[in-house]
Amino acid sequence: MKTAVRRLIIPLLAIGLIAGAAGFAFAAHTGALPALRMQALPVLFGFGEDAKPQAQAQVHEIHDDPTFAKKTKAYSMMPYNRADLEFELYLPADWTAEDTVVSTSGDVGARITGPVAIFRSPMIGTQFATATVEVLKLDYEISARNWLKNYLTTSGFLPQGDVTEINNRSAAAAYITSSDGSSKFCYIAARISGSFVVTARFESPLNLRAYLQYLQKKSIDSFKLLYPKDESIEEQKVFTLVDSIKYNYPASWKVSNPDFRDMNRLIVELRNFRPGQDVGRYAVTQGYIRILAIRRQRVTDLMSEIDNMRKYFTETMSLEFKKMLSTGKSDAYGRFVFNRYEVYDVISKAAKIPTTQEIHLVVLGDKEWYVFAFLFTPKETNELAMWGRNVQSFQEVIKSIK
Incomplete structure (x- = not known):
């Protein structure tokens, strides 16, 4: 039935259109067509019509x-x-x-x-x-x-x-x-x-x-x-790594595990402990800096020491390097002819619940010493305030190395 109705409607529409067209033609032929009042009609399609003026947004009297x-x-x-x-x-x-x-x-x-x-x-x-x-x-x-x-x-x-x-x-x-x-x-x-x-x-x-x-x-x-103090935020302490380097570090960080057994390979660590949890086995480290100064000798070369540092990261610290985030120069003192600062995303393979963290690595070299310093820190996306504190502290340490 629906098909029949549809078949009926289509011819009716066609007839209506044809009849209308025929009537229009007949009226035009006989002169009976009413006059079209074009002036009363708006623009039919709008092509070429000028846009209506828009209200100007107000601006403050001070605008330039x-x-x-x-x-x-x-x-x-x-x-x-x-x-x-x-x-x-x-x-x-x-x-x-x-x-x-x-x-x-x-x-x-x-x-x-x-x-x-x-x-x-x-x-x-x-x-x-x-x-x-x-x-x-x-x-x-x-x-x-x-x-x-x-x-x-x-x-x-x-x-x-x-x-x-x-x-x-x-x-x-x-x-x-x-x-x-x-x-x-x-x-x-x-x-x-x-x-x-x-x-x-x-x-x-x-x-x-x-x-x-x-x-x-x-x-x-x-x-x-007008007269800002260009000084560190925290009180600074001074640490001298025997006859290799001297640097400043924030008083809130603690020196730990200095190792001077080999006077040609001097090591010291700095730790940022969680407040109230900085003593004993339950101490919680929120930021970790390690500095290694290596005396240059005939048997030492930079590439070998870089390989040793890579093994320390992957074997001793059980870190997996995921990607490099940046590379450039540090703000270290001008005595160093070699200066590199690189940042990496890393994951601890030993952690029960591995999370992505960062290694900030600085490698320096002058005519007497190679200096390797790195920061191990949570990422900005995980702990913004702690990351900001750790990174700034590390960069201040590097800048102070003499």
């Missing part, structure tokens, strides 16, 4: 370099009367300082200090933007990039892109944060001075992100410390 230079001013302050924390930040001239801390009693280094200056914009409709400068105490060696990345992660913020590393002591990042039912787009810069990190962040209501985009980034990028 000339307007930034003309309409902003430098805000300079010295928190806690410390020159190493004195900062400068460019903001619009009509912003007001809501709260500032210039001096305090007690030891500023003994605690997290918190915000020291808050600036507020005029009202933008029913909303406003703020800029906050904050001083925080650092306990361990870490780069600005890794500190900032860990800060965003542990604070529960939603990063917008990667952290930008300007140098080892300066970084910046963007993120979104939500509280009390409102969301804000934030851009933050971190500057390290000695054992402190000073941050400046510009918070904008999320719906004003595009409106304030240029001003937000330009202002925070202008943030700088």
